[in-house]
Amino acid sequence: MQLEARARAAISQALRRLGVDCPADLPLERPRPEFGDLSTRVAFPLSRQLGRPPQEIASELAAALQGHLDFAAVKAVGGFLNLQFTPAALHEVLQEILRQGGDYGRQDLGRGRHLQVEFVSSNPTGPLTVGHGRQAALGDVIAALFSELGWRVTREYYLNDEGKQIDLLAQSLWARYRQALGEEAAIPEGGYQGDYLIPIGEELAQGWGDRYPQFDEAARVAFRKAAVGRMMRLIEEDLEAFGVRFDVWTREGDLHRRGLVRETLEELRRRGATYEKEGAVWLRSTDYGLSRDPVLIRSDGTPTYLMVDIAYHVDKFRRGFVKVIDVQGADHAEEQQQVKLALRLLGLPEGFLEYCVHQFVTLKGREGLERMSTRAGHFIRLGDLIRELGRDVVRYFMVRRKPESHLVFDYELAKKTSMDNPVYYVQYAHTRIASIFREAGKSATRDALGVTGVDLSLLTDPNELALIKELDRFPEVIVQASRFAPHLLCEYLEGIAALFHPYYARVRILGQGEATPARLALLLGVQLVLKRGLAILGVSAPKEM
């Protein structure tokens, strides 16, 4: 980022000499190393504007930049302008990174505005599965990225504790309870078959005895309450193990009690967005290009999930969030269209709600590969996976692919503790640096002393300079990753580690006289970025392993 700023300043000055204003979006990219550190193709658009060939313009720019203190080489090749920075410029960049220390990477794009990330929001009908794990990791990391960018972030879980699915769950649990009492009770059709209800049924049988011989109204109420309570405890345990914390839990029941659903429906009606047919209330979605009109209010007068969801988002807006991000699975695509449309018709600002949609997870190399279904009881619990592989590995693997791609979770690779495993590859880099600093501290001398006032000009190794250039990208990577692309942060950290490990193997740090403090300063910068990056991912940065 510092490098881009320097290049932009220099190029803009050179452009002025040619009598051209610097475009606001001056194209700058990091080309293949043999072309230099930064490259601009600004001569191509200018060629049209000035009616001259790109190469001619690029050459003139290069001439204007000759002798600039920041650049060791300025070349015009085929219309591209390639810049190579001097080591001195890079040393200044490192100096500034070290000055910023723990704040490096933090930016104020959010300006303290309120943002909400809603994720997981799994119905309390069973434990979290591997699929929820992807969502939990994604939501948590996106939240962390946005707080890094200066937003005030609320992590929220929407708890759907009403409705037919909960009734089915209650009845399924009741069946397990009767079974525990020695009866032949069947799980209801479409009910929850999973083993996880068995121990709970047994426990209830012990506590309640024969109090609920029939699944009547009293039983329904009691078993709903028991089931939701127990399921939430399971979910909370797994979230805790995964290191995910929510600031706010919103229950569907609360929205009803506050009259929000009625109110939102009225507003939609008033704006002519609804109509009645067959005793139900429908949203006029097809008028706006969607493929079907969904029901908002059933003919029995109860609101559908969609209706409640719309009301919920209106509530989010009233609560003062400037932006709301919902992390959801690809199976909710249609619902998302409908909610967005409804919010538009209600006059909420465009772009208030954004969905981070992710595809599903398949687990490769472990028992239980088949398609997961909570209802059928075929699934792998997130908690089990965390216990087997550790929180760090599971979190990292879950965000390592872009959300819209199907994720194949490679269990064999995840199990490895060698550096083949990308998580360890990154963590070991941090650990190795920590160990060097430990050693430096032991050997007394001035090696371990502070890095301010260190002569960085002794950093001349290509690997050292490459590391600095890479460290410079960190703030920009955070911005890119925040656009629902946390995998870019993983890729970046792996890149840093891939520069560091060979360097470490080849170049000795301690006991190298004047070079030692300079190298320690560089390692401090590398460690800083690794630590901050891992922290955003919610992955530990161990000092020893």
Add this chain to the structure above:
RNA sequence: GCGCCCGUAGCUCAGUCAGGAUAGAGCAGCGGUUUCCUAAACCGCAGGCCGGAGGUUCGAGUCCUCCCGGGCGCACCA
């Protein structure tokens, strides 16, 4: 049938939003080196009609159209 997403090296994937210079990485494969401040290495080689066909452009993995293949959805479930 309609809608959304995906199709890049043997495998898992970056790169597609903002079109640019010989398409990148990891794993697996092959060949070397090393055990040092260190947690379990380092270096190199090989591997690709970027699903297919058209089009736009000086230039397409990237944009447009069509087709093929895979996933998901198309409920008065959530």
